[in-house]
Amino acid sequence: MQVLSEIPVSTPNIARETITLDVTGMKCAGCVKAVERQLSSQSGVLNACVNLLTEVAVVECEVGTVNPDTLADKLTSTGFPTQPRYAQGQLAGTNTSITPSQRHQQESYQLLGRLIVAGILLVLSGIGHFSYHASHLASHPSPSPYTSFLVSIWFHWGLATLALLAPGRSMLVDGWRGLRHGMPNMNTLVGLGTLTAYTASVVALLFPQLGWECFFDEPVMLVGFILLGRTLEQQARHRASAAFEALLALQPKVARLIGKSAPVNFEQPGIEIPVEQVRVGEWLRVLPGEKIPVDGEVCDGKTAVDESMLTGEPMPVVKQAGDLVAAGTLNQSGVITLQATRTGKDTTLAQIVAMVEEAQTRKAPVQRLVDTVAGYFTYGVMAIASITFLFWYFIGTHFDHSSLLTPPSSLLLSLKLAIAVLVVACPCALGLATPTAILVGTSIGAEKGLLIKGGDILEKVHKLNTVVFDKTGTLTSGKPRVTDCVVPEQSDIEESYIMQLAAAAESGTCHPLALAIGQEAQRLELTIPSAQDCYTEAGLGVSALVTGKRVLLGNGDWLKLQQITISDDWEAKAQALSDAGKTVVYIAVDGVIAGLIAVTDTLRADAKETVERLQKMGLRVIILTGDRLEVANAIATQLEINFDQIVAGIRPEGKASAIANLQAQGYRVAMVGDGINDAPALAQADVGISLHGSTDVAMETAGIVLMRSRLLDAVAAIQLSRATFNKVRQNLFWALGYNVLAIPVAAGLFLPSLGILLSPASAGALMAFSSVSVVTNSLLLRRSFK
Numbered sequence: 001m002q003v004l005s006e007i008p009v010s011t012p013n014i015a016r017e018t019i020t021l022d023v024t025g026m027k028c029a030g031c032v033k034a035v036e037r038q039l040s041s042q043s044g045v046l047n048a049c050v051n052l053l054t055e056v057a058v059v060e061c062e063v064g065t066v067n068p069d070t071l072a073d074k075l076t077s078t079g080f081p082t083q084p085r086y087a088q089g090q091l092a093g094t095n096t097s098i099t100p101s102q103r104h105q106q107e108s109y110q111l112l113g114r115l116i117v118a119g120i121l122l123v124l125s126g127i128g129h130f131s132y133h134a135s136h137l138a139s140h141p142s143p144s145p146y147t148s149f150l151v152s153i154w155f156h157w158g159l160a161t162l163a164l165l166a167p168g169r170s171m172l173v174d175g176w177r178g179l180r181h182g183m184p185n186m187n188t189l190v191g192l193g194t195l196t197a198y199t200a201s202v203v204a205l206l207f208p209q210l211g212w213e214c215f216f217d218e219p220v221m222l223v224g225f226i227l228l229g230r231t232l233e234q235q236a237r238h239r240a241s242a243a244f245e246a247l248l249a250l251q252p253k254v255a256r257l258i259g260k261s262a263p264v265n266f267e268q269p270g271i272e273i274p275v276e277q278v279r280v281g282e283w284l285r286v287l288p289g290e291k292i293p294v295d296g297e298v299c300d301g302k303t304a305v306d307e308s309m310l311t312g313e314p315m316p317v318v319k320q321a322g323d324l325v326a327a328g329t330l331n332q333s334g335v336i337t338l339q340a341t342r343t344g345k346d347t348t349l350a351q352i353v354a355m356v357e358e359a360q361t362r363k364a365p366v367q368r369l370v371d372t373v374a375g376y377f378t379y380g381v382m383a384i385a386s387i388t389f390l391f392w393y394f395i396g397t398h399f400d401h402s403s404l405l406t407p408p409s410s411l412l413l414s415l416k417l418a419i420a421v422l423v424v425a426c427p428c429a430l431g432l433a434t435p436t437a438i439l440v441g442t443s444i445g446a447e448k449g450l451l452i453k454g455g456d457i458l459e460k461v462h463k464l465n466t467v468v469f470d471k472t473g474t475l476t477s478g479k480p481r482v483t484d485c486v487v488p489e490q491s492d493i494e495e496s497y498i499m500q501l502a503a504a505a506e507s508g509t510c511h512p513l514a515l516a517i518g519q520e521a522q523r524l525e526l527t528i529p530s531a532q533d534c535y536t537e538a539g540l541g542v543s544a545l546v547t548g549k550r551v552l553l554g555n556g557d558w559l560k561l562q563q564i565t566i567s568d569d570w571e572a573k574a575q576a577l578s579d580a581g582k583t584v585v586y587i588a589v590d591g592v593i594a595g596l597i598a599v600t601d602t603l604r605a606d607a608k609e610t611v612e613r614l615q616k617m618g619l620r621v622i623i624l625t626g627d628r629l630e631v632a633n634a635i636a637t638q639l640e641i642n643f644d645q646i647v648a649g650i651r652p653e654g655k656a657s658a659i660a661n662l663q664a665q666g667y668r669v670a671m672v673g674d675g676i677n678d679a680p681a682l683a684q685a686d687v688g689i690s691l692h693g694s695t696d697v698a699m700e701t702a703g704i705v706l707m708r709s710r711l712l713d714a715v716a717a718i719q720l721s722r723a724t725f726n727k728v729r730q731n732l733f734w735a736l737g738y739n740v741l742a743i744p745v746a747a748g749l750f751l752p753s754l755g756i757l758l759s760p761a762s763a764g765a766l767m768a769f770s771s772v773s774v775v776t777n778s779l780l781l782r783r784s785f786k
Contacts, residue, residue: 016046019068020085021057023050023075025174027186028427030378034183035080042071053435057082079177108234114167115231118224121163153216157205160198160216168194168223184378186428190226190764192382193422194219197760200415221761222423225768251275251328251349255293258337259283278343286331286338295347296338298323303334352451352707365459370430370732381425381743388747389418396748416760420746424763425739428771433731436778441724444785449692449707450717457703458728460686461721463668467614467714468647468659470673470681471625471635474691474711476601478512478674482520483582484598486573498595500526502587505544505551508534513585514542516599537561539626539651541585552588555628564588570596581634583627603638610711611639617718620667624658624681626650655681672714673702689714720785727781731774738770 023035032050035057039048044065050057059071068084075082164172175191178184197218255278256270270285275293278284283299286292292305304316307329316332319325325338328349344350393414438455445452452458469475485495503521506514507528521528531544531551540561541554552562556574559566566574566586570593574584582598611621622645625632632648647658659681662669671678671685682688682701690702691709704721706713746763750756758766 015063016060017063019059019061019066019071021059021068021072021075021082022085023055023057023080023082025080026050026052026055027174028052028378028431030185030427030431031080031178031183032431033372034078034178034181034185035075038075038078038080039071042066042074045071051435052431053439056085078181078183079174108231111227111231111234114170115224115227118163118167118220118227121159121167121220121224124159153205156216156220157202160201160219163220163223164194164198167227168219171223171226184382186378186426188378189381189422189425190222192385193419193760193764194222196415196419196422197222200412204412218419218760222764225761225764228768251353252291252293256285256287256290257282258285276344278340280340280343282340284338284340286336288331288333288335290331292325292327292329292331292338294327294340295342296325296340298325299337299339301334301336303336304332306330306332352446365456366434366728366732370434373430377425377427377430381422381427384425384743384747385418385421388421389414392417392748396752416757417746417748417751419760420758420763421743423760424742424746424758424767426735426742426767426770428767429735429738429774430732432771432774433735434728436775437724437727437731437781440778440781441720441727444782445717445720448713448716448720448785450713450720451705451707452717452721452724453703453705455728457687458721458725460668460703461670461718462725464619464670464687464718466620466622466662466667467670467672467718468622468624468662468681468685470655470671470678471623471627471632472512472601473674474672475603475607475623475635475639477604478601480512480516480583480599480601482516482597483600484577484596486577486596486598488593488595493594495595496524496526498587498597499524500528501546501549501551501589501594502553502585502597504529504531504546505534505542505553505587507531508544509536509542511536512601513583513599517585517597539653549589550591553585555584556586559586559588559593562588562591564591564593566593575630578628578630579634581631581637583631603635604711606710606712608639610715611641613712613715614718617715619718621645622647622662624650624655624671626652626655653680656684659684670718672711689717723781723784727778731777734777735770735774738766742766742770 026032026035032052035050036048039045039050039057039059045059045061047060048057059066072082072084171187172191172195175185175187175189179188198216201216201218252275254272255275257273257278258268258270260279260282268285278294284293284296288303298319298321300321302318302320305319305325306316307326319336324341325336326349327342327347342348345354391414393410396414434455438458441458442452442454444450472478472480482499485498487493487495487498499517499521502517503526506517508531518528529547531546533543533545535543537554537558541552541558543550543552543562545551552559552564556566556571570586573596574586577584577596577598580598582600585597585599586593587595587597614621621639621641623632623636623639623641624647625635627648629646629648632646633643636643636646650658655678659669659671663684663686669685670687670689671681672689672691673679673682674691678690679701682690687704688702689704689706691711692705692707704714704717706717742763745756746758748757
C-alpha cells in the first residue's frame, strides 16, 4: 500500500498528499537539484524535496494525480534508480526488495573492490616511475631488464586504460549520462578531466614527433585518489546515519497473538504472527527479553520495561495492569498481556521514525540556496575550465616564465590546468555540508528524546532571543491541589456541600483544575451528585444543572459574563488568595456566589534550573498564562523572572496574538506548551516546543518535541540545535572557501609569480579531502553531546 499522508495547506481547495521515494545514484548537490527539477516538472507535483545523504525524496502533489511508479520510472530513466516507499517501510515490488541499509552495504563492498583494483594499479604505476627515475640517477641510465617493462610507456598506457575501464568505468558512465540528460554532476567533471588527460597522453604516445609529454600516471592517480576519498566519505556518511538505522532496527518484527476478542485465556502461549498483521483491540503476550510489538495497555502481569530507546532514560519503568506501553521498548523481567491500542504507522515508535526522517529531509533556507547554487555549479566549473584553457593557450604561455613551465608544449600546459580546474572543484562538499550536520544532529536528538523536525527549525532556533512558557502543565506540574474552600460568613452552607456541587459541575471536563477539585472530593469521601446540561467555556469556566440548581464555576470574568455581581467582600477574599499565589475559582448557585475554591499548582522540579540556564544563554524568558496576574507573579518570584516579563489573563484564543505581538516588536520567539489551547501559539511562534505528554495536536504543531517531558530538555534541544547549525555554517564556510581558493589555484593563479602548478592528481586528492572533511566535521558534533 502506498504511503500517503494528508498535510495542512494554505489553499483549502487543493487536497494534497505526499509520496516518498528512495532515490539512488546522486553524487552531489547538483544531482539533488536535477532530481528536484525532474520531479517538479511532472504534472500534479506541487513541491519536491530531496536529501542527498539519506537518498530520500518527498514529493507533495495533488491527491490522485500522480502515480509513484511513474515518478520512479522517470527518474530511473535519467540515471537515478528510484523505488517508491510503501507501507511498513517496504519498497515497491515484492517483499524481497533490499533495504536501504543493505543497499548501502553492497555499494560499500563494490566501492571497496574498485578501490583495491585502483590501488594496485596506482602502486604499479608508482613503481614504474620510481624505477625510471632511479635508473636515471644511477651511473648507467638504462633500466634493468627486470624493470624495463615497468618503465615502458606502453605498460603505463595499459595501466591507465585498465583504470578507466575497470574501477573508473562507473564514474565515466554516470558522468556521461548526466551530461547527456543535461544534468552534469561531479562525475561529469571527473570524467572530463580523466578522459582529457588520457586522450592527450594517447596522442603523445602515437605521435612522438609532436614532442608532447605522456602523463598516463594522471588518470591512474585521479581514479585512485577519488575512489579513496569516496570510500572514506561513504564510511563517514554511514557513521552519520547509523543512529537513524539503529532507530529503524528497533521496530519489532513479530507479535505473540493470544486472542482477537474477550474473554482471553491469559495463560495460553499464543502464536507468532508478523507485527504488520496485528489489529487494534487484539490481545498479545510479551515474554521477558522480547520487544513490545505495538502500543498497548497492560491487562495482566507486572514487569519492568526499558524505555530508553523512546525517552533516553536508562532506568526501567515498572508496568502493570492499566499502564500503557510503547512499541519497540524492551520487556525486561515479567510476562505481560496487553491489548493493542495503536498499530503500524500509528505507534509512537513509527511516528518518531517518521518525524526523524522528515526532519532529515526538510531543508534549512540556507540549504535551499546552496542547492540552487550547486545546480549551476558544474556548468560554471566547465566554463572556468574552458576559459583557463583558452587563456593559457593563447595568452598565458607567452609570459616570460619559461623556466617554470615543465611541459614543453603550451597545449599540454593549458590542458593540465583545465583538467586541474575540472577535478579540484567539489560540489560534493557543498551538497553534504548541510544534510550531514542535520542528520547527525537530529539522530543525536532522537537518541536523547529530543525530536527536532528539520533543518528549517535548526536555523530558526539559532536566531531565537525569547522563550515563552505556558504556565499550567509546563512550568508547573499540571497537577494542582485544592488548598482552601471559602464559604459565606454567618451562613449554614458547609464546605463539603460546596465541594460536592463543584465536583459535580466539573465532572464533565478534564481541565487540571477540575481534576484537582474531583480528587479533593474523593479525598473527603464525598458523594458526587449527577450533573446535567453541562457546558464548558474554555479559559473561563463551566456551568451545569446539579440537583435542580444552576451551578457556575469559573473565574471572575465568567461570573460577570453571566451577569452575577461580585461583592467587594468576595473580591477581597479572592485577592488575598491570589496574592498567596493561588488560583481562585468562584462558585455560584442560582445566580448568587456561594463560595471560593483556591487551588495551587507546584513548580516542576527542574523549572527553576531551566529558566536560569536559558537566561545564561542570553535568552529572554516570558511567562504566558490565562491565570490571574497575582498567581503568575507568585510563580515568577519563585523563578526569579521579572514581573515585566509576564503576560497574564490571556484567553486561549489570545495566546497566538500575544506571541504575534512579541514578534511585531522584533523578538524571535520559541513557545513551550503542552495543551490543545497552546497549539495556535505553538504554530504562531518561530519555534514551537512541546512536551511528549502533550495532546497530539500540540505535538503535531510543535517544531521540537521533548519525549521525556522534562523541562530541562528544552535547554538541551536549543543547545543541540545551535550546535548543529554552527556545524552547518562551518561546513558551508569550508566548502565554499575551498572552492573559492582551490579553483583559482588550479587555474594557474600563482604559476607566473610563485611557480605553483597544481597537477590533476593533486587536484583530485584535494577534492576528495574536501568532502571527507565536511562529513568528519559533522561527526565531531557527537563529542559535544555524549
